[in-house]
Amino acid sequence: MSDPMIDHHPDHKPTVCVLTPHGRGAIAVVSVDGPDAADVVAPLFVAASGKRLAEIPQGRVAFGRWSVAGREEVVVTRFAGRVEIHCHGGIAASRALVESLVEVGCQRVDPVSWLITSGHDPLAAAASELLGRAPTEKAALVLLDQWSGALRTEIERIIALLDSELWDEVQQAIQTLSDRWPLGKRLTQPARVVLTGPPNVGKSSLINALVGYERAIVFDLPGTTRDVVTATTAIDGWAVELIDTAGLRLQATGVEQAGIELAQRALARADLVLRVADAQNHLAGREPATVFDDWVEGKPMIQVINKVDLLATDQREQLSPQADDSLVATSATTGEGVETLLERIADVVVPQEPPAGAAVPVTESQHGSLTTALGYLVKLDSAKTKETLLAMLG
Numbered sequence: 001m002s003d004p005m006i007d008h009h010p011d012h013k014p015t016v017c018v019l020t021p022h023g024r025g026a027i028a029v030v031s032v033d034g035p036d037a038a039d040v041v042a043p044l045f046v047a048a049s050g051k052r053l054a055e056i057p058q059g060r061v062a063f064g065r066w067s068v069a070g071r072e073e074v075v076v077t078r079f080a081g082r083v084e085i086h087c088h089g090g091i092a093a094s095r096a097l098v099e100s101l102v103e104v105g106c107q108r109v110d111p112v113s114w115l116i117t118s119g120h121d122p123l124a125a126a127a128s129e130l131l132g133r134a135p136t137e138k139a140a141l142v143l144l145d146q147w148s149g150a151l152r153t154e155i156e157r158i159i160a161l162l163d164s165e166l167w168d169e170v171q172q173a174i175q176t177l178s179d180r181w182p183l184g185k186r187l188t189q190p191a192r193v194v195l196t197g198p199p200n201v202g203k204s205s206l207i208n209a210l211v212g213y214e215r216a217i218v219f220d221l222p223g224t225t226r227d228v229v230t231a232t233t234a235i236d237g238w239a240v241e242l243i244d245t246a247g248l249r250l251q252a253t254g255v256e257q258a259g260i261e262l263a264q265r266a267l268a269r270a271d272l273v274l275r276v277a278d279a280q281n282h283l284a285g286r287e288p289a290t291v292f293d294d295w296v297e298g299k300p301m302i303q304v305i306n307k308v309d310l311l312a313t314d315q316r317e318q319l320s321p322q323a324d325d326s327l328v329a330t331s332a333t334t335g336e337g338v339e340t341l342l343e344r345i346a347d348v349v350v351p352q353e354p355p356a357g358a359a360v361p362v363t364e365s366q367h368g369s370l371t372t373a374l375g376y377l378v379k380l381d382s383a384k385t386k387e388t389l390l391a392m393l394g
Contacts, residue, residue: 021132025089154359191349205332
């Protein structure tokens, strides 16, 4: 059980917060905080012992049922100014429990607000909340560094430099932090890599080869992929979402056209586009026209020439890196070129790792504050710069 914490909301309205990460789990933990927390929970909790909540000693675990939300079986512990409720870990169970508490007057709060209200450092609180969504070990380690105080320590150092009027060092330090925001985004948001190109060039087979298992259904008929199929994998320890789209050809109708519209939306959000072409058609100069080029202007792109296993030896030589390093030649069937393609993807979307223990902004708000601080610094407004940095520390 967690240590008791008393809510200090100005109107003393009890708050309710799900403390466990979003998603399915064995157990979900819900905290009700405030001077009247026990009074709010008491009518909703029916102890198996028959005792009222007020009769159960503080810190003692009590088993029973929640009188609403499908009479969920729960475990409840009462502290001074706080009640902690453990229920089944399904999303629906904790949601229903929270809704029943909101209906009787509790104020719903998010985990970061709950941690800050409970006296936690806001920077550590943000990292703590994101830890539950870290998709890889590398991401979790960076977030653990921020939870341990890396970002706070660096901002405090920058403020000390500012007080010493070391303007160049201040600017360099803030810029370094700001430049790490692309890494901060990758801690919980996989890079979006969209495979696109004409029909029947092997995009579905290629995505299977990249993730190492059959995520996409493969069928040798143009237009088979009519939906957006996604698969999340890790490249060099960082999460990447591979997105397989409908074949992009100019003449398409009905369901296939709907799939192409989904592909357009996926491309608009892509961090990297893999433009896949059939090797024989590419060498013969007969790649079919597509609507592709109008949709990806300004997007990073890798040209992938697939099905090289079907080429003669002299044809394959024309697609070697020595002949054209702007292309990656692959065979989804044999695995040829897949490792090279993974390396090229990593070069574009995998973040450069900072030193162990380095400070990294992990939220849009933190990055925005750093940008604001830099703006004030450029205007030589040291007071506003310091005020912005202090606000980050809470």
